[in-house]
Amino acid sequence: MGTPPQPQQQGAGPYNPYGAPVPQQGGSAGPWHAGPQPYGAYGAHPEPGRYGCRLCGAWPAAHATVRGHQGLIVLMRFLSLRGPFCRDCGLATYRRMSSDTLWQGWWGPLSVFITPVTLLMNLGPRASFRRLAPPAGGYRPALDPGKPLWRRAPVLLFLAPVLLVLLGIPTLIGIALLVGDDEPTLSVGQCVADEWDGHELALRVRDCGSPDAEYRVSKRLETSDDRCAPLDRVTGSDYGRLGSTRTCLTPLPR
Known part of the structure; x- marks a missing residue:
């Protein structure tokens, strides 16, 4: 009497993370294998249990929340975008939201105080993004980070009045000390x-x-x-x- 064939066990052959069998070398790929794979030949993430960038799917990615603020005279809006982000998408998001906050965030009594706090809170995510390696393996290109924040027009428009105030006060004090009023400083012999x-x-x-x-x-x-x-x-x-x-x-x- 012959021995009946044993059913193949789930772990006997190569499988992808979703349970579909991997075709052997030289075999034809099934429907599950069609299309580009974002993380290697079999779609396996380089670090299991973690997710890629929410915008492009690339890895490595950092979990962080970038914030923004809009002052609307009487009302105000608190904006946020939660990660994970790869290095380039994270920096692009940080620079865009911080740049918008610099010119949209001051238009309200409370917004004058909330805006600098929001900008300071974004420094933590920025540091996390800068520590990441270049993005790889995404299903679409990562965002272009663009110009650094200090080279963008909203920042320059914000810094201009600040510099005028910082430089203007010492200048006015110096002029007042040099010119003074019409009363002279007397010296002996005059x-x-x-x-x-x-x-x-x-x-x-x-x-x-x-x-x-x-x-x-x-x-x-x-x-x-x-x-x-x-x-x-x-x-x-x-x-x-x-x-x-x-x-x-x-x-x-x-």
Whole structure:
């Protein structure tokens, strides 16, 4: 009596991950084998249990969420796109959403504070994408990351007023210190006269030989112990060096 043939076991021959038999070398491929395979000859993922990029299917991919924000005067929108992303698709998504946030995110009272927080939160996904190897094995080409964020027009439009403010404040302070008002900083030996400026009497420097000169600057009161001569006039500290030193004015003979 002959032995009946034994049924082939599931694991006896080569199988793909979905249970369909793999054709032997030289055999014809069945319908399951038609079309391009994204992860190698048999469709097996290089790292089982993980997924490729959600946009192109390439691997390796990082699980991360890229965020955006839109301020709408009274209302606001919180945007997010969850991974996994490959390196190129992740960077392209990060740069696009962050660039849009830079010019769309400030138009609201609360959005002024939410926008910088959103941009800072995107730095974590950006670092994850940059650590990935170049994408491979996708079912479509990965997105082009494009220009770096700091070279895009919305960033330049955002940085321009910021730089103007940062540079403008020191410039205005410097001009104010250099120009000051009409009250001079007096030095010993100069001659001055009282003149009405439309609001009050103010000292103006005059040539000592001019008949308009009334006083000569004779001394600076550098310390609290310094004193002027009995007939001298004492100016306020606003005529002194750095606005902190008083001076003695001796009347000129008439």
